[in-house]
Amino acid sequence: MHAAGEALAVEACCQRRAQSLPPAAAAAAGGTATLQQPDGDQQQRTALLDWLVRSQGAEPSCLKVERRWRDEAFGWCLVATADIEPEEVIISVPLTAAITSEGADESRWSAALAGQLLQRRAAAEAAAAAGDAAAAQRAGQPWLGALPAHVDLPWLYWSEAELAELQDEDTIAEARQFRAMFEAACEELGGAQSRDAVAWALSLVHSRSFVELSAHVWCPGIDLCNHTLQPNADIRCIHSPGSCQGGAAVDEVCPPEAAAAARQDPSRFELIAGEAGIAAGEEVTISYGSWPSDVFLLFFGFAPADNPNDSAVLFYDLFDLASFKLRSVGAAGDPLRSEGRAGHAEQAQQEELGSEEAEWEAVAAEVQRLEAEVGPQEGFFRMVATANGLDARLMQAAQALLAAGRGSPDGRPMSLAEFLQRRCQQLLAAYPTTLEQDEELLARLEGQLAGQQAQQQSATAGQQASQQAFTPAAAAVVPDGAEQPLRLAQLTTAVMYRLGKKRVLRSTLAAAQAALQQGGSS
Numbered sequence: 001m002h003a004a005g006e007a008l009a010v011e012a013c014c015q016r017r018a019q020s021l022p023p024a025a026a027a028a029a030g031g032t033a034t035l036q037q038p039d040g041d042q043q044q045r046t047a048l049l050d051w052l053v054r055s056q057g058a059e060p061s062c063l064k065v066e067r068r069w070r071d072e073a074f075g076w077c078l079v080a081t082a083d084i085e086p087e088e089v090i091i092s093v094p095l096t097a098a099i100t101s102e103g104a105d106e107s108r109w110s111a112a113l114a115g116q117l118l119q120r121r122a123a124a125e126a127a128a129a130a131g132d133a134a135a136a137q138r139a140g141q142p143w144l145g146a147l148p149a150h151v152d153l154p155w156l157y158w159s160e161a162e163l164a165e166l167q168d169e170d171t172i173a174e175a176r177q178f179r180a181m182f183e184a185a186c187e188e189l190g191g192a193q194s195r196d197a198v199a200w201a202l203s204l205v206h207s208r209s210f211v212e213l214s215a216h217v218w219c220p221g222i223d224l225c226n227h228t229l230q231p232n233a234d235i236r237c238i239h240s241p242g243s244c245q246g247g248a249a250v251d252e253v254c255p256p257e258a259a260a261a262a263r264q265d266p267s268r269f270e271l272i273a274g275e276a277g278i279a280a281g282e283e284v285t286i287s288y289g290s291w292p293s294d295v296f297l298l299f300f301g302f303a304p305a306d307n308p309n310d311s312a313v314l315f316y317d318l319f320d321l322a323s324f325k326l327r328s329v330g331a332a333g334d335p336l337r338s339e340g341r342a343g344h345a346e347q348a349q350q351e352e353l354g355s356e357e358a359e360w361e362a363v364a365a366e367v368q369r370l371e372a373e374v375g376p377q378e379g380f381f382r383m384v385a386t387a388n389g390l391d392a393r394l395m396q397a398a399q400a401l402l403a404a405g406r407g408s409p410d411g412r413p414m415s416l417a418e419f420l421q422r423r424c425q426q427l428l429a430a431y432p433t434t435l436e437q438d439e440e441l442l443a444r445l446e447g448q449l450a451g452q453q454a455q456q457q458s459a460t461a462g463q464q465a466s467q468q469a470f471t472p473a474a475a476a477v478v479p480d481g482a483e484q485p486l487r488l489a490q491l492t493t494a495v496m497y498r499l500g501k502k503r504v505l506r507s508t509l510a511a512a513q514a515a516l517q518q519g520g521s522s
């Protein structure tokens with residue numbers, strides 16, 4: 001891939017990098033994160049990046065970044081070892097070094113990537129066992145050796161009891177769907193692979209790939225960047241004409257001439273410094289996207305604190321919306337529900353059943369009317385509130401709902417603000433714990449977690465950070481139904497997650513109450 005002179009230049013550069021910034025200097029230089037010891041030995045810091053430059057065609061030949069251990073929560077990160085100019089290319093990796101889901105059905109993209117990863121790992125292990133270091137390098141051993149022991153995705157590594165601590169039926173249901181996908185991947189890849197191996201591979205492909213031109217791409221090196229909403233770097237893909245993505249695609253999908261051209265001049269994934277540049281010692285960060293916390297939790301295994309893009313589902317669909325209105329009207333005086341309650345038990349039960357049927361019919365009729373007015377049900381799933389306001393679909397459907405039919409319990413037409421106030425109050429009251437209780441619990445859990453990590457750090461003092469440091473208590477898929485105590489890290493993440501939802505509901509409630517006080521209708 002490189003000419004001899006260039007290889008020498010790379011060698012000299014690697015030696016210079018070997019004497020680069022000591023960890024203490026990195027921490028002292030400030031940056032977006034305070035980097036703590038242990039942060040990996042020289043080999044752990046540079047092996048992957050050197051492999052990318054020497055044998056995979058990554059550029060520039062003299063990189064200004066190193067891989068460093070950040071902490072238990074974040075794992076490894078990329079740190080600048082010299083000042084990086086605004087918009088400077090930090091690393092440019094050809095897509096021939098990446099693995100991609102190109103050609104695979106979108107519904108099984110992660111199984112496709114996981115299969116490639118496991119194949120590479122098997123090839124690297126076989127080569128290492130045979131003492132063939134060159135073949136192990138070709139299979140990507142420096143990359144594989146730099147991967148975490150697993151990423152703690154709830155649908156792979158949490159018990160049912162830990163999932164329940166999310167206190168969100170919708171997200172728990174999604175986690176179960178992901179679990180079903182894990183089972184399907186086990187069947188697909190299972191012959192040669194253990195369930196633990198498939199879980200490991202899926203946890204990595206979900207947390208380390210980008211979507212580019214409708215394929216999922218996992219690009220080594222760039223996958224070291226952690227997420228923040230105030231990133232100092234960004235990624236971009238430079239497409240070369242006629243090129244296909246990824247090594248496998250080059251060999252199998254392109255016609256031979258295009259494949260040859262693509263090898264000469266492949267598309268590239270690039271990590272670019274932001275407008276302010278990056279100072280030596282600073283962590284290089286990117287934004288994974290302005291997602292609600294559900295996406296971070298299910299794909300990346302963490303719940304960001306104070307996520308301004310978090311959202312809370314107010315209504316799952318038009319049925320939910322219509323039946324809530326009917327119930328909130330009925331709760332305090334709806335003739336459908338309140339008449340005839342005084343009779344004896346059997347009669348009351350009959351009436352209850354009758355009223356449920358009548359209620360169902362009323363809801364179905366309302367939904368039909370709404371669909372005629374706002375469009376088909378399919379467009380109105382998971383209507384949310386965010387810290388910045390309401391989902392436009394929710395406004396549209398709720399306004400259409402409130403514009404017709406009965407009003408509030410006292411006969412007045414119900415305003416949107418009143419409707420939202422009632423819904424937020426109902427949802428907040430349905431949680432088993434309050435926002436204040438969660439805040440208190442989170443403070444305690446974070447204190448315990450910090451104590452636990454300090455203990456672990458002092459236990460490993462003098463030793464180098466290892467991949468094991470990233471492994472929480474259990475690294476295997478937890479069997480359903482097994483009685484296990486809640487683990488500290490998982491419980492902390494769950495409480496952080498549910499707090500985000502409650503905060504969105506509280507701020508929506510406050511906005512609705514403020515609108516009501518002003519006598520407004522929205």
Ligand SMILES: C[S@@+](CC[C@H](N)C(=O)[O-])C[C@H]1O[C@@H](n2cnc3c(N)ncnc32)[C@H](O)[C@@H]1O
Nearest residue numbers: 073074075076207208223224225226227300302
């Ligand atoms: C693309 S990898 C980044 C490199 C990774 N830290 C490592 O050790 O190799 C994404 C993973 O890093 C961690 N991570 C990234 N950003 C984070 C953040 N803001 N908070 C907590 N964990 C984060 C999560 O484990 C996530 O699944």
